[in-house]
C-alpha cells in the first residue's frame with residue numbers, strides 16, 4: 001500500500017465530475033487500498049478518488065469500525081435532518097457546521113462489482129453524503145451560507161500557502177492523534 005498525495009482546495013480535479021466504474025480490476029482494488037492507507041495516515045474518516053487526483057467514481061469510508069469501499073455510490077433515500085461540524089482532508093484546518101440528512105441509504109457496488117446497500121445515520125450519514133458530493137465535484141463549503149463560506153475561506157487563505165502545487169504531501173511517520181472528523 002502507498003500513501004497518495006491529497007489534492008487541496010484550488011486543485012481543479014476536486015471540481016470535476018467522476019466517471020462511472022465499469023471494470024472491477026486489481027488496479028481498482030489497489031487504488032482503494034492506497035486510499036484507505038492515505039485516509040488513515042491523514043486521520044480521516046472518508047476519502048474520495050478526486051482527492052487523490054483520480055476520476056474513478058470510488059470512495060472509501062471508515063466510521064466507528066464500519067469500513068466500506070463504495071464504487072458508483074448513489075443516495076437512494078434520505079430522512080431527517082442533522083447539523084454536523086465538518087472538515088475535509090482537502091481543506092485542512094477549516095471546519096464549519098453543515099446541514100445534511102440524518103439518515104441515508106446508499107446503493108453502490110463493492111470492489112468485485114456486487115451490488116450493495118449501506119444505511120447510515122448521524123456521523124456515517126454525514127460522511128457518506130460528504131464523500132458522494134466529492135464524486136460530483138462538490139465540497140462542503142458549497143453547502144454553507146454565504147457568511148459561513150466567507151469565514152471558512154478566510155481561514156483557508158491563511159492555510160493554503162502550506163500546500164505547494166495544491167498538494168498535501170503526508171509525512172512518512174504518524175501524525176499526532178486528534179479526534180477531528182474529516183473526509
Ligand SMILES: [Zn+2]
Nearest residue numbers: 088089090183
Ligand atoms: Zn472532503
